[in-house]
Amino acid sequence: MTLDIKLKSFEALTTQELYDILQLRSEVFVVEQDCVYQDIDGKDQKAWHVLGFKGDKLVAYTRIFKPGIYFEESSIGRVVVKKNERKHQYGNQIMVFSIETIKTHFRESVIKISAQYYLKTFYTNLGFKAVGETYLEDGIPHIAMFHRF
Template identity: 45%
Template sequence: MSWHIKTFDELTSLEMYRILQERTAIFVVEQNCPYQEVDGKDIASYHLYKEEEGQIVAYSRLLPSGVAYPEASIGRVIVKREYRGKGLAQELFRKSIEFIQHELKEDKIKIQAQHYLEKFYSSYGFETISEMYLEDDIPHIDMMRITTS
């Protein structure tokens, strides 16, 4: 298995297809949540993913500041069902933060997190900055991580 990080233009059609296939399988089908998964932000984002035997097994979308929020953001964080519980989410999230800090030179990262994952994201230095709210009938919170030099 190997990690990749690519801009939208660097992704092949097949890679983007597999990413969208996996995101839809989790966010739309598994979570039974019909919504506009392809939202126009992929083009301006970086795509971090781990691939095994032609399958996307872990993925996150890294958004530079100004794309979704004034701050940089991490979104669409997924681990394929069969690969959960093996530490991939932790590895994925650590790599996501490192890329935003070191490559994009951003010191603030804002995320829109499913409420039940608050403790997971808190373990990476994110602090809750909103009340719980429903997004597509799923409890969410906004969280922020600020790195000080």
């Protein structure tokens, strides 16, 4: 099944969409990964939000940034898919959409992500290349990865 993917600025999000985004991020990053961290980091207002719907339910999400906001390069973060929906390849769909959006809408040629290390193969299959050593971010091993067009 193909996701219905929407791209929205922070100001264009409905209250319900924002609630659903924060609920999904908390469900996965805080509860499932058992990681206490400050998800609401003041950057959502500067991000573009990529929402992946299955019917009327938010099941996948990323936020994307123009260069200079999160990293020097454009970036993708908070990549998340609802646990019981991961078997449908929605992570791949939402990432391809996010990458294409940066390429076509931002007209950028480099994307930097801070990837959870256990997802390195997932991102490599999307064209990202790992750079440098692993590091801890909120107690979870991460690695910097770059995608160049």
